Each structure stands twice: as structure tokens, then as C-alpha cells.
Amino acid sequence: MSILVFGHKNPDTDSICSAIAMAELQTKLGKDIKAVRLGNLNKETEYILNYFNIELPELIEKVKDEQEVILVDHNEKGQSVDNRDNSKILLIVDHHKIDLSTADPINLRFETVGCTSTIIAKLFKENNLVPSKEIAGLMLSAIISDTLLFKSPTCTDEDIKQAKYLAEIAEIDYEKYGMDMLIAGTSVDDKTAEEIYNMDMKPFSFGDQTATVAQVNTVNINDILKRKNELIKVMQEKIKNDKLSFALLMITDIVNKGTELLVVGDKTLANKTFGLDMSKDTVYLEGVVSRKKQIVPPLTNAAN
């Protein structure tokens, strides 16, 4: 039975590309391994797999008991594969906060960098291996995606260093390719409000409240805001079905670096954390582009 490697549910570019890159790394190390995915691709990732002519990983929802797995770009149970508790986790490579408890010793490689693929690029080097041209292109794409072409506050010197190294191997002009890729990812005209909300949505716990935080990148916030009423309906539905305290949507302008935060449900924590006017649905957060660094930690701290 092959080892399975996958990123989080509602996969973004890093979750898909890091899983495929890890599969190549482990294959070069002599392991029998297969990259899979826990959800549908977003437009940006579709553009990337198409650009590098990489086959779509198989969709799975749950794993069998005793299945050997490698996790990339996530560690929390709620974001992972169904039946994970009965699988055997060989390794987790991640750059998020941790919430994990195991019965046995485990291999973990967590670094506070902007992108999981940055860590995987280092792992290739530490093992004296060089990724193929296409896989280097995928890892480069993941770094561009997670760091918004090095503009996000989550971006570190290490991300830029590895991205430049990968761009050389992939023989790509990363500035031009990166902007094309990001813009290809922002078009939502053909999407329903539900699809927009679920594109890059993750569940979280803040103290004793549960919530979802979704993010959509755009080059024009009003393109999304004009569909506010539809989106609120989807989020209200989500709150009811999943018994959440509230639901957030970050509408992030990747050129001007700012986020219009849409809040549905119990607004108390968003009011306390971000100064949301309780009579309104949205608040504009200047300079905020990162869920991981600028939205989740302040909510966690305010809840505790």
C-alpha cells in the first residue's frame, strides 16, 4: 500500500503543490508514495497544474485504518483527512500554528516561513537532491501564492531565497509568471457565492467559539462586495449547518494590500478584536493580507 501525502481540506495552491513535491522527494528517496487531495482545485491551482502540465492528484475523503500518511501544510484534525486518528502519520511538514496530540513519537518539520514549499525545497537540498523542472515550478508557484509575490507580511528571506533558487531550476521569470498566476486566480465571475466562500475556507476554534475563516483574493474589492447579500446568505447557512458562532470572509486586495472583512453571526469577538462597528457587516483592515498572521492570532488572543 503506497504512502499517501496530502494538504488540507479546501486545498489552496500550497497544499496541492507541496503534496506533489513531497511525493517526488520521497520517490527519489526510494519510497512508494502517491500525492492525493482532499478537495477541488481553485482557479489559481488549476492554472498552475495546466501551465506545468502536471496530472491532477486523485480526490480522497478518508483513509483506511493503518494507512501510512504524510501531511503537508496543515496539522489540525479538523482540516485533515477523515479517519486520521486511525492512520499512521510518518511526517508532518507545516508552517502553521500547531494543535496536535499523539500516542507515539513523530517526525515533524515546522518552520515559521511563508510557505510549506519553502521547507520542502530545503528538504531536497538537505538530502542532496534537485527537484525536476516541473516540480521546481510548482514549489515556486506555491511560494508566490502564499506570499502574494513576496508582498505578504508572512514572507521571509528564506521564502525569497528558495523561490529564486527554484525559478532558476524551472527557468521562469517569476515576476511576470507570478502576476499572471495571481490574476488568473482572482476571477470569480463564473462562481456562485457558495463556491467563493468555500474556495479557501478553514474551520477554527477561538476559546469556546467555533468559526470558519475564508479568504478571497482580488484586484478589486467591489467586484466581490457587490455580491455581499448572496455571500451573507451562504455564511448564515454555514453557521446554521455547522453550529458555528460566526463566519468570516476576508476580501483581500492583493495589489493595494488591504482586507475588507465580512462578519456574519455573533459579531462580539470581531468587534473586540478588529473594532467592527456592531451595526455593520464589514470593516476595512488596512495592510491586512494574511489570515494566518493577521486574523487568526488576534482572534485567538482576544478569545483567551
Added chain:
Amino acid sequence: MSILVFGHKNPDTDSICSAIAMAELQTKLGKDIKAVRLGNLNKETEYILNYFNIELPELIEKVKDEQEVILVDHNEKGQSVDNRDNSKILLIVDHHKIDLSTADPINLRFETVGCTSTIIAKLFKENNLVPSKEIAGLMLSAIISDTLLFKSPTCTDEDIKQAKYLAEIAEIDYEKYGMDMLIAGTSVDDKTAEEIYNMDMKPFSFGDQTATVAQVNTVNINDILKRKNELIKVMQEKIKNDKLSFALLMITDIVNKGTELLVVGDKTLANKTFGLDMSKDTVYLEGVVSRKKQIVPPLTNAAN
């Protein structure tokens, strides 16, 4: 304010030596850092620091708010420094099971090897650095201690590889030095029963039960067993003071590879897990030498 690096409470050789080695590594990387300890040295570690003429790290119990820390050889809150929740964890290097939840992304390097110093030796290499002769000797000593000179089932090829590399740098005959060091560590004639129990004792949770699991290495199990009544009294006191369900003492014969397990308090879980005769205090476990690999996981599984 210097970064502080430390191992777990009731430090064993790996916790002390890995902290000192990590301090040298980070110093070479340009950081202002100091190795400290969370408890008194055992006899083995005393022998080692004396052998390599290394200064005793300062004893601390708690850290100030916002103190930057690096943790080695442990991650669970109960085994760590007081006030850790208000410190800033920069990095954890460990080889145990994990039970950790953070508000922010974190640097973690966990490998399923026999000793934390094995991982730290790799970190020196990855940063193109070579440890000093004395620090190589400390890391070698930690590997010998944790793997019982490569005889423990927790010992991996990587531990042996790094130990041999470190022995070359330290210019030491590791077979001879290792046996001297282990025997120096097993003498308990000058210790009270309380000191014996606390030498290498760790708290754990198994389902909804809390317990302590201590281990003492020996070359003659009867040397320790003859003090059984004193030890039982100490363990009963411990159970009462810390409101534990039970307390265990592993009396491990490092030459013949086996453990006499002394059980005090509620014997139900030890009966279910190790077949302890409920009318007796001890059960001999052939081939068992590792708390981490052969005692804690079966108890965890039996409790769940």
C-alpha cells in the same frame, strides 16, 4: 535578554547535554543564548560534565513573561518550565510524542530517533558547522545514555551514525567510555528512596488518569528491589500529594535488557496493559528498557 534553552524537569543526560549543545550551535549562529536546567543532575550527568570539564548550567524554575525560549528533549507543558504559556517559544527539538497547542506558527524539529542530541548533531551539519571537541563529547554521551550504548529498541541507524561521527570529533573510544559512564550512573547506594524515585521521573496523563513513570537503570535489579518497601512509601506519598491515580517505577537492567516494573496505587491499568498480578507489586518485563517506546504507548492505548 538572552534566549534560554533547557530540557525537561528532572533532567536526564540528554536534557542537560542537548541544551548545552544547542546553546553552542545558536551561539555559532550569532544568537545571544544561555543553557539552563530545570532540576538537579543525576549521577551519570555529573560524571559527564566532570569528564569534559563543562560548567554546570544555572538552575531555574520559571521564566518571565515574554522570555524567548528554546526547548529540547520535551514538549509537554507538565514537563516544562513554569510560566511557559507566557513565554515565546522560538524552537522545539524533540524525539517524544507530542501534546502541544500554540496561538502562533512555531519552529519544530521532531525526529523518531533515540536521542535529541542526534538531531542537534544533524543541525550542526545542516548549518555547515562543527561542534567543539567537548560539546561533541556531551552529545555522544547523551546518545549513549538514551540508547544504552545502542542496545535500546529506541536506537536507530541515525543515532549510531551521529554517535560515531561525534566520537571522532571528541577523540573518544565510545565503547569503553560508554560502559564506564553508564556504570557510574547506576550507583544509588548514597541515595534516599525519594532521590531514586525522582532521578528520572516524568508525569503523564493516560485517558482521564494521571500518573508518574520513573526509571532507574542498574546492573543488578536486586540492588534496588531490596529497598522496595522504602520506595513504595515514597510513591504512595507522591500519589497522595499530586492526586495521582498510580505511580510506576521501571527498574531496568541495562546489561540483560529487562525491567522489573513496580506499581503503586490503582493497579487496574497496569494489570490490563502488562498483565500485572493484582495481588503483587511488581511484574518482570523481558526485553523492556524504554519508557518512551515500551511503557508509555501501551498505557496510552490501553487507557483509550
